Amino acid sequence: MTCTVAMKPNSKPNSKPDTPPASVSLRDPDRAGRVWVSSGVLLLLLVSLAGSQFNPAVLFAPDSLSSAADFFDTFWPPRTDVDFLQRLFEASVVTVSIATVATVLAMIVATPLAIAITSRLSLSARGRAMKTPARLARGSLRGVLLFLRSVPELIWALLFVGVTGLGATAGIMGLLITNIGILAKNYAEIIESGEAAVTGHLLDNGNGRCKTLLHATVPQCLPELLSYSIYRWECTLRTSVVLGFVGAGGLGQELLISIRQLASPEVFSIILVFVLLVCLADAISNSLRRQLRPATAGSAAEWNVALRAEGADIAVHTEAAAGNRGRGKLRTVLPRWGQLCLVLVAVLACFQAVDWQLEQWLRPSSFARSREFIQGFFPPDLSAGLWRRLLGDALETLSMAFAGTALASLVAIALSYLLFTVNLRGAGLFMRFFASTLHLLQIVLRSVPELVWAMLLIIVAGIGPFTGTLALFLASVGVLSRLYSECLDNQDEAPLENLLANGSPLALAPMWSTLMQARSQLISYSLYRWEHNLRAATLMGIVGAGGVGQELYLRLSVFQFDKVAACVVVIVVLVALADNISHFLRHRYAPTV
């Protein structure tokens, strides 16, 4: 036998196995850091619980219990008469069409933008530093995109409703603008994650940008780009469900009307339709994306690992894609071109189904109104009184997002750990029943958008940031526990099996192996979720559940556009800040994802 000492190739330069320190301290070097970080997080949690007026006792006060009982008593049976169902069907078609149209248009606009901002296709950067004008142009374009995606879809839609009146177009515009920002950034990131030598080689041999794009970048990245776009469609559909809350058409509008009328059987039917729609989108998107997996990446896990390097919320999208593996039924039914035609027809049908309200948009009066509107925004209100209030609102928003995410992470990790050990045990009937109940709960929790949870919770917990926090908490438990479960399932099993084979207790062994392996990925997911929740928290005010959105909604309804502009500035700063903090923490402390 030859003695081969396998060296780990990617160990950090300062920790090479060959050059150990002379003597080693027996004091745990990480202890102080751990104590600091955990007490810091705990303190932050306490502060944010206070800041979001967290008070579960409210839920059990006699008042709220009785109003909840009034509303939820009549939940069952859901309303199912033909008239109502037909209305719901039409609303669903509108919702799906809005999402599809917005995504497709955003894809078309984002593609050239992504090509423009990626440094991979820079000619001036070959063999030297990029020239200043090129760098400035790319940087400012990135800045614009950052602005576009920092304002949540719903806020854009709200502003467009102000210009063009109620209707689907405002919703489409809202989704479109944010999606352009998100898609262009992530397209560029996908392009940059590919092998640099492939594009570089063509550029160095004197090919132009177009040829390089067509012969290197596109063949290299197309599956990932398409896969990400489909994932984005799924996300857009989730958002488009709530667009109706601001009068931008679709299912949300129906829900708003039903809740206002306290018609709980209708509310229940609509929520069922939500869950159905989101599950359907999930299934369609997974089935389409599974086929985009390149033939070279043999298993779902490999494809997953290959894409995880790309960072951003791409990691989450691949995780979700890899989760449901091995069920490619559609492929066996239809050949590839058949599916392509099907998708094309569906997209065209969506364009057809949308009420474009063109005459309303092109009317001279709406041009005048838009001008008035835009002029109203400048300059934003800078009065100290407003900004003091906005600062309070911003802190409230931050508290809601942090408290919701932290509590959800704790509950989610407990749930997924429990599920993991139950599956490990190859459990009996009771445990299996328990596990499938949890699965059902996960699906319901994550298919209903945060804003809808907030609307329902207002009935119980009243107006205020506590309701918003609770809504963020519920939706996040669903999403995080699913991601956590998948992450635990994807870890290397050998260490766990060895611990178990040596007689370690079943409840503890995964803590010492699987959980240990997965922890930085789990933290990453929580950070993504926090980013997402901060975005969502800025919107909670629209339904009265606290945060900076409340001020914005109020000012918009009384046409104080300069004050609205100040609110938008606060939202952009908050979202951009969260983006950067989360990005920094993920790359500094959880570099594996």
Place this chain on the structure above:
Amino acid sequence: MKVQTTGVCVTFGEATPALNDVSLSIGEQEQVALIGPSGSGKSTLLRVLSMALAPSAGSLLCDDVDPWQLRTARLQRLRSRMHLCPQTSSLPARQRVALAVLSGLLPTRSLLFALRSLVSPSRADVNLVHGLLTRLDVDQHLWRPVETLSGGQRQRVAIARAMAAEVDTLFADEPLSALDPSNADACLSTLCQHASAHRQTLVCSLHQVDLARKHLQRVIGLRQGAVLFDCAAAELSDAMVDDLYRGHEAELEAELEA
């Protein structure tokens, strides 16, 4: 622990069984080497002996009890009396070495130990780990994540973990495969001394025939899933070794060269 097998067979769905009618008995505090060419069933036998794998046919008796007739909880308690150090390094990559070694104590220590060590191990435990690592010459890596170690260092950490375990039987599956000859000699001698000092039974599969002869008392030769010989280490002759490796001479030569 006294371990006894009677007519043990293991098949993994292939035509040829991994183990074919293996009957042997290993007494308390015995130190046994398993040798044989690759694919002869050494790892499978160790997994059967350590109750990690139920035999397809035949029976296993640990202290005159058939573990596979026990309820799962009792089986798990029985497993906590022995430790299997598997061939492929099965330490969680991102765990620090100190904790990886302490995980050997997980079956026998309390819940409190399990939880507090995850946060930061106690001073006494760190001293214990450091002592073991020093004997294997990897003490300087105490606080490093396992993934930053080389294959040989990892293997020594795995041996330290086996030595940390509070058990009466140790099974080691090629614990020396990634070590260079001088290290291999030293580590095996440390392991054997530790086992005798703690009155532990030791069963160890090895590729290095000369090391098996030098450090262990008894040698079992496995060929094609069956026991070819089972004798005291002193009685092992070159002819027997040649017989064992017939058709696999290259492996033996590579070993000698190393």
